[in-house]
Amino acid sequence: MTATRAQCPETRHDRHGPRQPARPAAVTGAAERRADPEHAAGTGRPPQPDELRRVFGAFPTGVTAIAALVDGTPVGLAASSFTTVSLDPPLVSVCVAHTSTTWPLLRDRARIGVSVLGAHQESACRRLAARDGDRFQGLDWRVTPAGAVLIEGAGAWFECGIEQHLRAGDHDIVLLRVHALDADRAVAPLVFHASRFRRLESAAESRSPGDPRPAGDQEST
Numbered sequence: 001m002t003a004t005r006a007q008c009p010e011t012r013h014d015r016h017g018p019r020q021p022a023r024p025a026a027v028t029g030a031a032e033r034r035a036d037p038e039h040a041a042g043t044g045r046p047p048q049p050d051e052l053r054r055v056f057g058a059f060p061t062g063v064t065a066i067a068a069l070v071d072g073t074p075v076g077l078a079a080s081s082f083t084t085v086s087l088d089p090p091l092v093s094v095c096v097a098h099t100s101t102t103w104p105l106l107r108d109r110a111r112i113g114v115s116v117l118g119a120h121q122e123s124a125c126r127r128l129a130a131r132d133g134d135r136f137q138g139l140d141w142r143v144t145p146a147g148a149v150l151i152e153g154a155g156a157w158f159e160c161g162i163e164q165h166l167r168a169g170d171h172d173i174v175l176l177r178v179h180a181l182d183a184d185r186a187v188a189p190l191v192f193h194a195s196r197f198r199r200l201e202s203a204a205e206s207r208s209p210g211d212p213r214p215a216g217d218q219e220s221t
């Protein structure tokens, strides 16, 4: 599978906080980066936040909604740091910034919902990351008997309990134990890459004319 850019992603997001203004193209090209001692490997200089954002962002991810009911109201945030961890015991993880004002409300919940957002849920994702307004306004969601909030129409969902918090720099790695889960493989995932929302495209559709492999051989999962 390959990823294509979404049609209207003009707002660039970044889960690692506010970005510095973009540098002029002249200093961001590959040739200039090679010549720029700031980008030279092995200089001993620690990587700078902007550089980390740019390079971390080259790793494509899905996007999840992490949510639970708090005092009868759904509370949540968008998170692209979700990772599956272990089958036995069943564990997943998510990294949450120490600056998050939402996580402190969620961290003592008995159950937390993790919804893997679909390609059609880009605006839901933007809303779930918004600084202002009701993040759940206009969203279809449901609550489990134990209080986890799940987004309807997502490609997969997990009902989790918090197993462990591990302090890791400016984030916490939150280890979550999975108590219930399901997936709808018919839902195409939302993809986040280089600060933009993208969609998957089947390899058969994007195959270059010179590629001799049959389409079925190109599926990676």
Ligand SMILES: Cc1cc2nc3c(=O)[nH]c(=O)nc-3n(C[C@H](O)[C@H](O)[C@H](O)COP(=O)(O)O)c2cc1C
Pocket: 013, 014, 015, 063, 077, 078, 079, 080, 081, 082, 095, 096, 097, 099, 100, 101, 102, 103, 125, 126, 128, 129, 130, 131, 192
């Ligand atoms: C695509 C996307 C992915 C994000 N991933 C994370 C993440 O993995 N961890 C995190 O702490 N914040 C992440 N954020 C930021 C949160 O969704 C949210 O904006 C941030 O926590 C600030 O809101 P809060 O103060 O209500 O927590 C992401 C935002 C976007 C748009």
